[in-house]
Amino acid sequence: MRLTVFGATGGIGQEIVRQGVAAGHEVTAVVRDPARLPVPLSDVTVRTVARFDDPEALREAVAGQDAVLSGLGAPGRKADGVAERLTRAVLAAMEAESTRRLLVVSAAPVAPHPADDPLLDRMMLSAIGAILKEVYADLTAMEAALAASATDWTSVRPPKLTNGPLTGTYRTVYGSNPRSGRSISRSDVAHAMLALIDDPAALKQGVGVAY
Template sequence: MRITLLGATGPTGLQVFEQAVQAGHEIVALVRDPARLPQPRGGRVDVVTGDATNTEDLSKALTGSDVAISTLGAGKNFKSDIATQATRAFIPAAHAAGLQRVIWLSALGVGDTAGQTPTLVKFAIRVMMGKLFDDKAVADDMLRSSDLDWTLVYPMILTDGPRTRLYRTIDLPSSGKVGSRISRADVADFMLRAALGNEWSHHNVAVAR
């Protein structure tokens, strides 16, 4: 499978990148700084230098791929609007490239998924990351309203733990709360699984231990 990966140099994106390479997939990584990608990369990795909020750069990276996986994040910038910027550019770029399937990383607590978070976590999100999560909510709605074949992935607290494959997938919305911690490696594992089939097509999925 040929996968275009956005956010490949971030902590979760690196997990997707490494697991996809190990599994023998072809990877197209759209990055601003290729030097931040792991070395050696081998012949099944193409690197496109560009901006994930630029439609032309995205279209170039998406052309010829079977699926896109986005792990784009704002880092420590809690006022970032990268989610809406990237989604607004991605949708027309996907149309131009003839790509339909996309697996997109969001966060538990965004939009209607706030009801699945513990009260203290919900309060902390609103105080510390309210603007960032509001931006993500708009971006998620844009993707859901598009004609793309999307899966939105909602982890809560990401850790640097190992890939265990011992995680739960919860169709959202669901009754009750969702577990709080999940390793980036397990989130990457699920995103690649979702990319390989249609089981989670047009689903909002929480991933938790």
């Protein structure tokens, strides 16, 4: 498949690029600094942009692609609307080029709590949500933009991210989160995103992933 990756130098984005290339996909990485890519530049098509919030600057990168995968978002607690703003630019570029499939990274607290989640897990998720309130508000607004778009989107919602290895073994829940799901590696989030590209059950859905 022809894939475009936004946020390709971030923790999850690097893994999407690495695993996508290893799987034989034609990967286009949209970056500010190509030197931070995790694979030899000969293995990927690189689109260098100065601003990710300019849809016109992104159109060439998404034109004719089978899917777009995004790890764009706030790097810390001060979200400042980053995920929503940048995702809206990606959506506008995709709609202008009639590119439909989009997968983004969100977060577990954006999803409804599983009905059978233990009280301790509910309390932990609520506490984390309070600490990162601004980040999750930004991700909620991003998901609202997805829902209002014409794309075939999927929002992948991991809990705590780790730098653990790729295992390929994790739980996936459509429309909610795995029960007592507390962590997952960035490598496995990337693996899940690639696996969900051609999964019709994931279209226009939030998907929880966790160990």
